[in-house]
Amino acid sequence: MRLVQFCHRGGEGGVRVGVEQAEGQGVIDLKAFDPSMPSTMREFLEMGEKGMDCAKRALSSGQHVVAQTDVRVCVGMNYKDHCLEQNAPIPKEPIIFSKFPSTITGPYDDIILPAESQEVDWEVELAFVIGRKGKHIKEEEALSYVAGFTVANDVSARDWQMKRNGKQWLLGKTFDTFCPLGPALVTTSALKDVHNLGVRCLVNGAAVQDSNTNQMIFRTEKLIAWVSQFVTLCPGDVFLTGTPPGVGVFRNPPVYLKRGDVVECQIDEIGSIRNTVV
Numbered sequence: 001m002r003l004v005q006f007c008h009r010g011g012e013g014g015v016r017v018g019v020e021q022a023e024g025q026g027v028i029d030l031k032a033f034d035p036s037m038p039s040t041m042r043e044f045l046e047m048g049e050k051g052m053d054c055a056k057r058a059l060s061s062g063q064h065v066v067a068q069t070d071v072r073v074c075v076g077m078n079y080k081d082h083c084l085e086q087n088a089p090i091p092k093e094p095i096i097f098s099k100f101p102s103t104i105t106g107p108y109d110d111i112i113l114p115a116e117s118q119e120v121d122w123e124v125e126l127a128f129v130i131g132r133k134g135k136h137i138k139e140e141e142a143l144s145y146v147a148g149f150t151v152a153n154d155v156s157a158r159d160w161q162m163k164r165n166g167k168q169w170l171l172g173k174t175f176d177t178f179c180p181l182g183p184a185l186v187t188t189s190a191l192k193d194v195h196n197l198g199v200r201c202l203v204n205g206a207a208v209q210d211s212n213t214n215q216m217i218f219r220t221e222k223l224i225a226w227v228s229q230f231v232t233l234c235p236g237d238v239f240l241t242g243t244p245p246g247v248g249v250f251r252n253p254p255v256y257l258k259r260g261d262v263v264e265c266q267i268d269e270i271g272s273i274r275n276t277v278v
Contacts, residue, residue, distance in 0.1 A: 002184035005041040032064035042236035097169040107182025107273035117157035123243035124201035124265040127152035130237040142224035148185040198268040211244030
Protein backbone atom coordinates (compact mmCIF):
# COMPACT_ATOMS: atom_id res chain seq x y z
CA MET A 1 0.00 0.00 0.00
CA ARG A 2 0.91 3.65 -0.51
CA LEU A 3 -0.09 5.73 2.53
CA VAL A 4 -0.24 9.53 2.54
CA GLN A 5 -1.05 12.34 4.95
CA PHE A 6 -2.91 15.01 3.01
CA CYS A 7 -5.08 18.11 3.07
CA HIS A 8 -7.80 19.11 0.63
CA ARG A 9 -6.46 21.96 -1.50
CA GLY A 10 -9.38 24.14 -0.41
CA GLY A 11 -8.41 23.56 3.21
CA GLU A 12 -11.70 21.98 4.28
CA GLY A 13 -11.57 18.98 6.57
CA GLY A 14 -8.05 19.59 7.91
CA VAL A 15 -5.30 16.95 7.82
CA ARG A 16 -6.35 13.42 6.82
CA VAL A 17 -4.70 10.03 6.28
CA GLY A 18 -5.32 8.31 2.97
CA VAL A 19 -4.26 5.39 0.82
CA GLU A 20 -3.37 5.88 -2.85
CA GLN A 21 -5.14 3.68 -5.38
CA ALA A 22 -1.86 3.68 -7.36
CA GLU A 23 0.98 6.15 -7.82
CA GLY A 24 -0.44 9.31 -9.31
CA GLN A 25 -4.07 8.17 -9.01
CA GLY A 26 -6.77 9.10 -6.50
CA VAL A 27 -6.47 8.96 -2.71
CA ILE A 28 -9.04 7.20 -0.53
CA ASP A 29 -9.86 9.27 2.57
CA LEU A 30 -9.65 6.80 5.48
CA LYS A 31 -11.61 8.97 7.88
CA ALA A 32 -14.42 9.27 5.35
CA PHE A 33 -14.36 5.49 4.94
CA ASP A 34 -14.27 4.88 8.71
CA PRO A 35 -14.90 7.85 11.05
CA SER A 36 -13.00 6.09 13.86
CA MET A 37 -9.74 6.52 11.94
CA PRO A 38 -7.37 9.26 13.22
CA SER A 39 -6.40 12.33 11.23
CA THR A 40 -2.58 12.17 11.39
CA MET A 41 -0.09 9.60 10.16
CA ARG A 42 1.54 9.24 13.58
CA GLU A 43 -1.79 8.40 15.22
CA PHE A 44 -2.59 6.02 12.39
CA LEU A 45 0.72 4.18 12.79
CA GLU A 46 0.15 3.92 16.54
CA MET A 47 -2.97 1.85 15.78
CA GLY A 48 -0.77 -0.91 14.36
CA GLU A 49 -2.50 -3.73 12.48
CA LYS A 50 -5.98 -2.31 13.13
CA GLY A 51 -5.13 0.78 11.09
CA MET A 52 -3.43 -1.20 8.32
CA ASP A 53 -6.41 -3.57 8.06
CA CYS A 54 -8.76 -0.60 7.71
CA ALA A 55 -6.55 0.85 4.95
CA LYS A 56 -6.66 -2.46 3.09
CA ARG A 57 -10.47 -2.58 3.32
CA ALA A 58 -10.73 1.01 2.14
CA LEU A 59 -8.47 0.31 -0.82
CA SER A 60 -10.54 -2.72 -1.79
CA SER A 61 -13.78 -0.73 -1.53
CA GLY A 62 -12.76 1.97 -4.00
CA GLN A 63 -14.98 4.40 -2.09
CA HIS A 64 -14.38 7.96 -0.83
CA VAL A 65 -11.80 8.74 -3.50
CA VAL A 66 -10.28 12.22 -3.61
CA ALA A 67 -8.72 13.22 -6.95
CA GLN A 68 -4.97 13.87 -6.89
CA THR A 69 -5.66 17.37 -8.23
CA ASP A 70 -7.61 18.09 -5.01
CA VAL A 71 -4.89 16.77 -2.67
CA ARG A 72 -1.90 18.51 -1.11
CA VAL A 73 0.48 16.03 0.52
CA CYS A 74 1.94 17.26 3.79
CA VAL A 75 3.87 15.53 5.80
CA GLY A 76 25.49 9.36 7.39
CA MET A 77 27.70 7.83 5.20
CA ASN A 78 26.00 4.52 4.46
CA TYR A 79 26.84 3.98 0.77
CA LYS A 80 30.10 2.33 -0.26
CA ASP A 81 30.39 4.47 -3.39
CA HIS A 82 29.79 7.68 -1.38
CA CYS A 83 32.66 6.75 0.96
CA LEU A 84 34.93 6.18 -2.03
CA GLU A 85 33.87 9.54 -3.48
CA GLN A 86 35.30 11.40 -0.46
CA ASN A 87 38.26 9.05 0.17
CA ALA A 88 36.76 8.08 3.51
CA PRO A 89 37.18 4.64 5.08
CA ILE A 90 34.11 2.39 5.03
CA PRO A 91 32.69 2.71 8.57
CA LYS A 92 32.53 -0.33 10.83
CA GLU A 93 29.55 1.08 12.76
CA PRO A 94 26.65 3.27 11.57
CA ILE A 95 27.26 7.01 11.85
CA ILE A 96 24.19 8.52 13.52
CA PHE A 97 22.98 12.14 13.70
CA SER A 98 19.62 13.85 14.24
CA LYS A 99 17.38 16.22 12.30
CA PHE A 100 14.73 18.24 14.16
CA PRO A 101 11.01 17.83 13.25
CA SER A 102 10.96 21.38 11.83
CA THR A 103 13.16 20.19 8.96
CA ILE A 104 10.34 18.02 7.56
CA THR A 105 8.44 19.45 4.61
CA GLY A 106 6.25 18.01 1.88
CA PRO A 107 7.27 16.34 -1.39
CA TYR A 108 6.50 19.42 -3.48
CA ASP A 109 7.07 22.22 -0.95
CA ASP A 110 9.87 24.78 -1.14
CA ILE A 111 13.33 24.38 0.37
CA ILE A 112 14.18 27.64 2.14
CA LEU A 113 17.78 28.73 1.62
CA PRO A 114 18.96 30.12 4.98
CA ALA A 115 20.80 33.43 5.13
CA GLU A 116 23.26 31.79 7.56
CA SER A 117 24.67 29.36 4.95
CA GLN A 118 26.25 29.75 1.52
CA GLU A 119 26.93 26.03 0.96
CA VAL A 120 23.59 24.19 0.81
CA ASP A 121 23.78 20.75 -0.80
CA TRP A 122 21.46 17.93 -1.91
CA GLU A 123 21.35 14.28 -0.72
CA VAL A 124 18.79 11.82 -2.08
CA GLU A 125 18.08 9.10 0.50
CA LEU A 126 15.86 6.11 1.13
CA ALA A 127 13.86 6.75 4.30
CA PHE A 128 11.77 4.42 6.41
CA VAL A 129 9.19 5.04 9.13
CA ILE A 130 8.82 3.03 12.33
CA GLY A 131 5.41 1.41 12.80
CA ARG A 132 5.54 0.08 16.37
CA LYS A 133 7.37 0.79 19.60
CA GLY A 134 10.53 -1.14 20.40
CA LYS A 135 13.86 -1.17 22.26
CA HIS A 136 16.83 -3.55 21.85
CA ILE A 137 15.28 -4.89 18.67
CA LYS A 138 16.89 -8.00 17.18
CA GLU A 139 18.17 -7.67 13.65
CA GLU A 140 16.16 -10.67 12.45
CA GLU A 141 12.94 -9.05 13.75
CA ALA A 142 13.69 -5.49 12.69
CA LEU A 143 11.65 -5.31 9.48
CA SER A 144 8.49 -6.10 11.42
CA TYR A 145 8.92 -2.69 13.10
CA VAL A 146 8.89 -0.82 9.76
CA ALA A 147 5.61 0.75 8.62
CA GLY A 148 6.95 1.62 5.19
CA PHE A 149 9.50 3.40 3.01
CA THR A 150 9.61 6.79 1.35
CA VAL A 151 11.94 9.23 -0.47
CA ALA A 152 13.92 11.91 1.38
CA ASN A 153 16.27 14.76 0.55
CA ASP A 154 18.74 15.22 3.41
CA VAL A 155 19.45 18.87 2.55
CA SER A 156 22.74 19.88 4.18
CA ALA A 157 24.52 23.16 4.92
CA ARG A 158 28.10 22.03 4.37
CA ASP A 159 29.73 25.09 5.94
CA TRP A 160 27.94 24.39 9.25
CA GLN A 161 28.43 20.62 8.93
CA MET A 162 32.12 20.60 8.05
CA LYS A 163 33.63 23.89 9.21
CA ARG A 164 31.60 25.33 12.09
CA ASN A 165 29.96 24.19 15.36
CA GLY A 166 32.99 22.02 16.14
CA LYS A 167 32.28 20.06 12.94
CA GLN A 168 29.32 18.38 14.60
CA TRP A 169 26.74 17.60 11.93
CA LEU A 170 23.55 18.61 13.77
CA LEU A 171 23.21 22.30 12.88
CA GLY A 172 24.24 21.76 9.26
CA LYS A 173 21.50 19.17 8.85
CA THR A 174 18.64 20.77 10.72
CA PHE A 175 17.66 24.13 9.22
CA ASP A 176 13.92 24.47 8.62
CA THR A 177 12.68 22.66 5.44
CA PHE A 178 15.91 20.62 5.19
CA CYS A 179 14.07 17.27 5.00
CA PRO A 180 11.53 16.99 2.16
CA LEU A 181 9.71 13.62 2.38
CA GLY A 182 7.26 11.76 0.13
CA PRO A 183 5.43 11.20 -2.09
CA ALA A 184 3.88 8.34 -0.05
CA LEU A 185 4.68 5.82 2.66
CA VAL A 186 5.01 2.55 0.74
CA THR A 187 4.58 -0.58 2.84
CA THR A 188 7.33 -3.20 2.80
CA SER A 189 5.08 -5.82 1.19
CA ALA A 190 4.53 -3.51 -1.81
CA LEU A 191 8.27 -3.47 -2.65
CA LYS A 192 10.07 -6.32 -4.41
CA ASP A 193 13.42 -5.74 -2.67
CA VAL A 194 14.02 -2.50 -0.79
CA HIS A 195 17.76 -3.14 -0.91
CA ASN A 196 17.85 -3.25 -4.71
CA LEU A 197 16.20 -0.02 -5.83
CA GLY A 198 17.56 2.63 -8.17
CA VAL A 199 18.24 5.96 -6.42
CA ARG A 200 18.63 9.24 -8.34
CA CYS A 201 18.82 12.99 -7.79
CA LEU A 202 18.39 15.62 -10.48
CA VAL A 203 19.11 19.33 -10.14
CA ASN A 204 17.41 21.47 -12.78
CA GLY A 205 16.83 18.30 -14.80
CA ALA A 206 20.48 17.19 -14.83
CA ALA A 207 21.35 13.92 -13.06
CA VAL A 208 23.79 14.49 -10.18
CA GLN A 209 23.33 11.22 -8.23
CA ASP A 210 22.60 7.78 -9.68
CA SER A 211 23.11 4.65 -7.57
CA ASN A 212 21.27 1.72 -6.01
CA THR A 213 20.28 0.79 -2.46
CA ASN A 214 22.36 -2.38 -2.91
CA GLN A 215 25.34 -0.13 -2.18
CA MET A 216 24.19 0.46 1.41
CA ILE A 217 26.79 -0.68 3.95
CA PHE A 218 24.27 -1.08 6.78
CA ARG A 219 20.83 -2.25 5.71
CA THR A 220 17.51 -1.38 7.31
CA GLU A 221 17.61 -4.26 9.79
CA LYS A 222 21.10 -3.35 11.01
CA LEU A 223 20.21 0.32 11.46
CA ILE A 224 17.14 -0.49 13.55
CA ALA A 225 19.03 -2.96 15.74
CA TRP A 226 21.89 -0.50 16.23
CA VAL A 227 19.86 2.62 17.06
CA SER A 228 17.39 0.76 19.28
CA GLN A 229 20.28 -0.10 21.61
CA PHE A 230 20.36 3.57 22.62
CA VAL A 231 16.81 4.93 22.20
CA THR A 232 13.27 3.58 22.24
CA LEU A 233 11.80 3.67 18.74
CA CYS A 234 8.22 4.89 18.43
CA PRO A 235 5.61 4.89 15.64
CA GLY A 236 6.27 7.78 13.30
CA ASP A 237 10.05 7.93 13.87
CA VAL A 238 11.80 8.51 10.54
CA PHE A 239 15.19 7.04 9.57
CA LEU A 240 17.20 8.42 6.65
CA THR A 241 19.64 5.77 5.44
CA GLY A 242 22.49 7.71 3.82
CA THR A 243 23.22 9.09 0.38
CA PRO A 244 25.09 7.79 -2.70
CA PRO A 245 27.89 9.70 -4.48
CA GLY A 246 27.32 12.84 -6.50
CA VAL A 247 26.75 15.46 -3.81
CA GLY A 248 27.84 19.01 -4.60
CA VAL A 249 30.50 19.44 -1.92
CA PHE A 250 32.77 16.75 -3.39
CA ARG A 251 32.62 18.07 -6.95
CA ASN A 252 35.57 19.96 -8.39
CA PRO A 253 34.87 22.80 -7.99
CA PRO A 254 32.09 22.34 -5.40
CA VAL A 255 28.53 23.10 -6.52
CA TYR A 256 25.83 24.37 -4.16
CA LEU A 257 22.14 25.07 -4.46
CA LYS A 258 20.90 28.56 -5.27
CA ARG A 259 17.49 30.19 -5.32
CA GLY A 260 15.39 29.00 -8.24
CA ASP A 261 17.03 25.55 -8.45
CA VAL A 262 14.68 22.57 -8.66
CA VAL A 263 15.78 19.37 -6.92
CA GLU A 264 14.09 16.07 -7.80
CA CYS A 265 14.82 12.91 -5.79
CA GLN A 266 13.68 9.56 -7.19
CA ILE A 267 13.63 5.99 -5.91
CA ASP A 268 12.31 3.13 -8.02
CA GLU A 269 8.93 1.67 -6.94
CA ILE A 270 8.44 4.47 -4.38
CA GLY A 271 8.25 7.63 -6.48
CA SER A 272 9.78 11.09 -6.57
CA ILE A 273 9.77 14.38 -4.70
CA ARG A 274 10.37 17.73 -6.40
CA ASN A 275 11.30 20.84 -4.42
CA THR A 276 12.18 24.36 -5.48
CA VAL A 277 14.87 26.32 -3.62
CA VAL A 278 13.67 29.75 -2.51
